[in-house]
Amino acid sequence: MKNVEAAKKEGINVKDFVERNAKLFIKLCKLLNLSNTDFIRTTEERHKRVVQKIFNLLYKKNEIYKGYYEGIYCPGCEAFKTEKELVNGRCPEHPNLELKVVKEESYFFRLSKYEKKILELLKKKEFVVPEDKRKEMINRIEKEGLKDLCVSRKNVEWGIKVPFDKKYVIYVWIDALTNYISALGWPKGKFKKYWPAVHVIGKDINWFHSVIWPSILLASRIKVPKSIIVHGFINIKGRKLSKSAGLAIDPIELIEKYGTDTLRFSLLHLPFYQDSDFSEEDLVRYNIVTAMFRKTSSGKPMIKKSSIN
Numbered sequence: 001m002k003n004v005e006a007a008k009k010e011g012i013n014v015k016d017f018v019e020r021n022a023k024l025f026i027k028l029c030k031l032l033n034l035s036n037t038d039f040i041r042t043t044e045e046r047h048k049r050v051v052q053k054i055f056n057l058l059y060k061k062n063e064i065y066k067g068y069y070e071g072i073y074c075p076g077c078e079a080f081k082t083e084k085e086l087v088n089g090r091c092p093e094h095p096n097l098e099l100k101v102v103k104e105e106s107y108f109f110r111l112s113k114y115e116k117k118i119l120e121l122l123k124k125k126e127f128v129v130p131e132d133k134r135k136e137m138i139n140r141i142e143k144e145g146l147k148d149l150c151v152s153r154k155n156v157e158w159g160i161k162v163p164f165d166k167k168y169v170i171y172v173w174i175d176a177l178t179n180y181i182s183a184l185g186w187p188k189g190k191f192k193k194y195w196p197a198v199h200v201i202g203k204d205i206n207w208f209h210s211v212i213w214p215s216i217l218l219a220s221r222i223k224v225p226k227s228i229i230v231h232g233f234i235n236i237k238g239r240k241l242s243k244s245a246g247l248a249i250d251p252i253e254l255i256e257k258y259g260t261d262t263l264r265f266s267l268l269h270l271p272f273y274q275d276s277d278f279s280e281e282d283l284v285r286y287n288i289v290t291a292m293f294r295k296t297s298s299g300k301p302m303i304k305k306s307s308i309n
């Protein structure tokens with residue numbers, strides 16, 4: 001829904017919109033001098049196949065059933081919100097977005113069945129790192145309990161269709177999380193070598209990775225991840241970077257201005273687990289440091305080390 005709405009705003013179709021964005025990510029990896037063994041998109045056949053297979057499997061095992069849902073939906077989070085989560089009637093993560101009341105016949109995943117097992121998993125220290133992020137998940141389950149999860153959407157043009165009921169598309173998080181194993185070619189291929197994996201994620205998607213994803217895997221009789229490493233946000237002046245809130249910086253512009261190593265150094269220098277603040281002024285300072293290691297075309301350092309002291 002987020003992609004559909006963003007594309008509409010720009011007046012282009014969704015496919016072109018996501019294609020353009022995917023190219024930007026590939027470009028950014030190259031510019032940042034990052035290496036990756038694979039690049040997968042959730043529009044690829046190899047991914048769609050696995051998502052539909054998992055959905056089918058869960059339906060046959062009666063882990064997914066048809067029910068009825070009404071709730072408040074945040075298009076920014078792409079998730080239903082409870083009244084308690086809202087601040088002044090708005091999503092605390094996306095205060096600029098209008099929330100929608102969505103009421104529809106839907107498919108549900110029996111998440112409630114896995115409450116005990118997930119709590120057991122969360123007792124293991126290494127399952128979610130750092131400690132406070134692990135405890136956050138335990139506290140939320142103990143407070144709210146696990147309710148069955150709505151896993152389908154009606155009248156949505158973008159997404160992977162429910163294989164046995166084409167009026168519906170599969171909920172974005174089932175689709176997105178399955179990407180970890182579709183990229184590995186589950187149930188064969190690299191899956192056998194690399195699964196279970198370690199996930200490195202942002203704190204806003206901890207719940208989906210530490211609670212929902214392991215439940216889906218348990219229901220599918222697939223091993224749960226080894227560990228989920230949760231990092232903080234990089235903010236600007238204490239505010240969250242957000243595409244939907246229009247608060248963003250362009251890393252490509254920064255690389256053009258200061259160079260790859262300067263941006264890499266400044267990002268590595270920020271604290272990993274806690275939230276941190278990004279400022280371009282840091283880049284100006286680091287640019288001087290990295291200049292020591294850069295060479296001019298004649299092979300001489302750009303600036304003398306002595307001039308920095």
Ligand SMILES: [Zn+2]
Pocket residue numbers: 074075076077078091092093094
């Ligand atoms: Zn939200």
